[in-house]
Amino acid sequence: MRFKFPLMAIGLEVAMITLFGLFVQYETEQNIRQPPSSSNSTDVDRFFELYPLFQDVHVMIFVGFGFLMTFLKKYGFSSVGINLLIAALGLQWGTLVQGILHSHGQKIHIGIKNMINADFSTATVLISFGAVLGKISPLQMLIMTIIEIAVFAGNEHLVAEIFMATDIGASMTIHAFGAYFGLAVAGVLYRSGLRRGHDNEESVYHSDLFAMIGTLFLWIFWPSFNSAIAEAGDKEYRAVVNTYFSLAACVLTAYAFSSLVEHRGKLDMVHIQNATLAGGVAVGTCADMAIHPYISMIIGSIAGMVSVLGFKFLTPVFATKLRIHDTCGVHNLHGLPGVIGGLAGIVAVALGASDMSTPAMQAAALGSSIGIAIVGGLIAGLILKLPIWGQPSDQNCYDDSVFWEVPRWREHDHHFHEHHGHNHLEPEL
Amino acid sequence: MRFKFPLMAIGLEVAMITLFGLFVQYETEQNIRQPPSSSNSTDVDRFFELYPLFQDVHVMIFVGFGFLMTFLKKYGFSSVGINLLIAALGLQWGTLVQGILHSHGQKIHIGIKNMINADFSTATVLISFGAVLGKISPLQMLIMTIIEIAVFAGNEHLVAEIFMATDIGASMTIHAFGAYFGLAVAGVLYRSGLRRGHDNEESVYHSDLFAMIGTLFLWIFWPSFNSAIAEAGDKEYRAVVNTYFSLAACVLTAYAFSSLVEHRGKLDMVHIQNATLAGGVAVGTCADMAIHPYISMIIGSIAGMVSVLGFKFLTPVFATKLRIHDTCGVHNLHGLPGVIGGLAGIVAVALGASDMSTPAMQAAALGSSIGIAIVGGLIAGLILKLPIWGQPSDQNCYDDSVFWEVPRWREHDHHFHEHHGHNHLEPEL
């Protein structure tokens, strides 16, 4: 049983290498069928124009998402470690499935946009990971990565190619999709044994500071996320500017509402770590449109407020009434702000901020992103519930020592004296 | 009373949105009144040429300054959290006040240099924040942000447009200005109750490591800070090269003098976290001039030495004799090296390294930056002293639990068992 995880990882890597051998090629000048454009730039030139934006996104995926989830006191290794594992698998798989959908039977030629989109596709899984953090095993996450990215690529193709909707910062196709997919999985895998919470489901002082590393790198580079695949020129420029100001406005309302809803006007680290980013999510769909900077700031302000209110009032209801336990509160950071982004996009298109789409097509894109995510997540949840994968017991949730070698220090460390030696899995890892 | 902070934050954000609605526009090709230059590049092209440098500066502001201040054992949430809050407010306000001063009655068109300058303007507040860290409330910091950026923009306009002085890396207008403004505020808000120090005013092992995250990202990206708004071409190039070598030289003297002045030749983490950066500050004014790399290295070496000596001998004198308590030692990292930078600029201009200015104009710029900072800081301090804002009591200084929800762990955490339950403010937050 202990061989399932390594054999699955090796098997998946062998499959990836085989598929790359069959379907993937370099981008070379010979591959460029059309004559060079008037600007005289080749694809390889364009590669290094966008490379800094790609690297910003890359930092968001591996440092941003990875550290954002280290807030739990005993689950930092898994947060940052499994984040790396599934993102590394996801970017290979995302390259393939997105490439095959777009290449119309030809070989996939790796350009900078393929690499950016590969990183993007991993973001959906990392968002969903936040909803089930601490409650499932690395092996389950490998399976979920394969399923979710395939479904994501299908929905993204539907939105972009069939509905011809616009969603440059992926409020709908990544953020709402990833959140609702994760919530559906969390619903299927609901553990009534944890309904009164778990001792490990809290932070310590320095785990909250580690999480702020994630928050800040996500916050800083979000303008690159929203503009990385925008059309060069005015649209790319506006995607940066709108996101920059939306995020700045969002910080003010996130702090204000955190203080308003908390006991004696204090701030809550969970809100600061997450709700300050909601402005980046919510401005995504219309980031490249000519909506005016002050409108971006209004969108960001609303997102910051809604996100805090979601953490305070909605997450507890989800856990108790809907039996959906959302460890990181991804519904508040990605779900609700993603829906706000989708709605803002419908309004913006209706008001003529973009002539690339129609309100109906935008609404279809929002609906399909949420609907397909929920259906996909339910199916994925049922597959992940199969006893063959193993799953941590209720007692072992949110505990690195289930998956990681315990060094000698742990015996001496006061943070870890509880539950020591009780690392049994159901049925087994 | 507990509503003052959130209502102020919301009020300020509403004001920002309103002012953006009135004064701010996108940069569009229609806005460009002059015909395209011979290099055929539009403003939007130039935007993405400078975007990587903007992002480097962005990392410095939010991760660099934020984590640099996490060295205190119980004040990490506030250091990195209030840093984010005031920088997010400051970049909106800085866009407005700098834009209005430069736009001569026209709308402000957001280009990359506006965004870089907006980030720069927040740096002054973050530097001043270091002088008062742990002693004032988030509400007071919002007020200080609004006042200081307005004064900064006025002085910067005076230096650049009236004196026509050159200060490409802002040794005078940001570093010296921010330090002396902060020291003046700290002087007005001096608490005799803290003259024998405070139990919380010390680091723990991992808080010092968190601070090194800030130090390193500041150190790494400082060449971008000093070159981001330099004239394209040779000047921009020299600003990078001079800063790179000044910083490298500064590290060696900072380590050497830290070991020289400390007990038994050991190194002091405070010096390493701060004095290693002094070379970036001190080379700022003449960074883009043809001063020769070895001169940059001499400037950096002197700055590293002076900064360590300041921490060792000057900061204690300030606290006891001048009744100015400088929590982070910003006088040693930004004040003294900023003055060295200003003086180096006078000498460099006198020796003909730049024909853009005269020694007298450089001296006027240095004098106005320090003088206006002190006067502005005194006025800001008096405003911040008004009882309406609330202020932490002496006992509550340097303690996150005054402003942040205290999770359950804190009861169990040996670092926090002292003073628990004594979170009263004067008069109230």
Next chain:
Amino acid sequence: MRFKFPLMAIGLEVAMITLFGLFVQYETEQNIRQPPSSSNSTDVDRFFELYPLFQDVHVMIFVGFGFLMTFLKKYGFSSVGINLLIAALGLQWGTLVQGILHSHGQKIHIGIKNMINADFSTATVLISFGAVLGKISPLQMLIMTIIEIAVFAGNEHLVAEIFMATDIGASMTIHAFGAYFGLAVAGVLYRSGLRRGHDNEESVYHSDLFAMIGTLFLWIFWPSFNSAIAEAGDKEYRAVVNTYFSLAACVLTAYAFSSLVEHRGKLDMVHIQNATLAGGVAVGTCADMAIHPYISMIIGSIAGMVSVLGFKFLTPVFATKLRIHDTCGVHNLHGLPGVIGGLAGIVAVALGASDMSTPAMQAAALGSSIGIAIVGGLIAGLILKLPIWGQPSDQNCYDDSVFWEVPRWREHDHHFHEHHGHNHLEPEL
């Protein structure tokens, strides 16, 4: 005696400034002897094209290597602090020795490639530092930096100019060289007193998380490392793509084999921190060749596997049988993967993936990199063993308090109660 370190640091900085005054100049348009190329770009233009890649490498050197070594529970200050010190010295010295070797008697003109190569040259020392981490003093590291970079520059000149071999990502000239140099030093400085290990030679929970900051920034920016000095165009492009996919594949096998070789299928943080990077090292030599992405993935997969097996089975043998104690396991992260990279380069050239070299020349480059590293390391080790430098006693190994001021907190901190007050050096620091 306590003055040796500061005086050496000051003396070296004075020497650097003097040598820069004699040999180093700015790159200016006048320095460019050839007419502008057809693409009309000057060297200064090219400077800012590569500047983002330079900054990525800069982050790897100072944050990546620095934090990667913070995994030891009591040696974080020294890991990140001495890393900064020796990299700051090394980049000045590397600029000089590499510049003099390449400038053929003319002045050294600082371009972006000089700066990238200067950062590269420090990487060799930082790799070797990992082998002796915790066992030698800052003064010894200054000496080692001067010696190793001189030897490195000689070998690099031999490989590139005499053998005309290709090694774009420096698998051989940096990674294998740095590892075998460090192992040779570690062998000479072997301490039989530590043969049963040391209480300090272990991690704590948060020190392992700090190390992951280093791992992730190295992982993210490795494509920039391997492409930064590649020929513009297809080769630069392929260096990015091959490294990106090699690293992704490497993560999967590193996790799989970590789980396979560890007790009950758990993961080991040491493997995750290090072996996930082996793919970047191993693909280095042939990164810019047209080897096909799936071949990169195979190289990365093998490197991840070999690296984990090295940590598990080879490092203990080295320590006990060969009397070479490798603190960070650099042999597994840089040594073995560097050799794999060199061998892959020989095969790739033999199969015609590059016409810039021959298999024999590649083999000569691999042999010289390892051979010169070992001989240089043995000589450096003998010099470092001279009693004049001082060296921590066995008892004081891996303990920051030997070199750093111990703040008051340390008395209260349970991690540091052992050995307190026993900071004697042999003969003296």
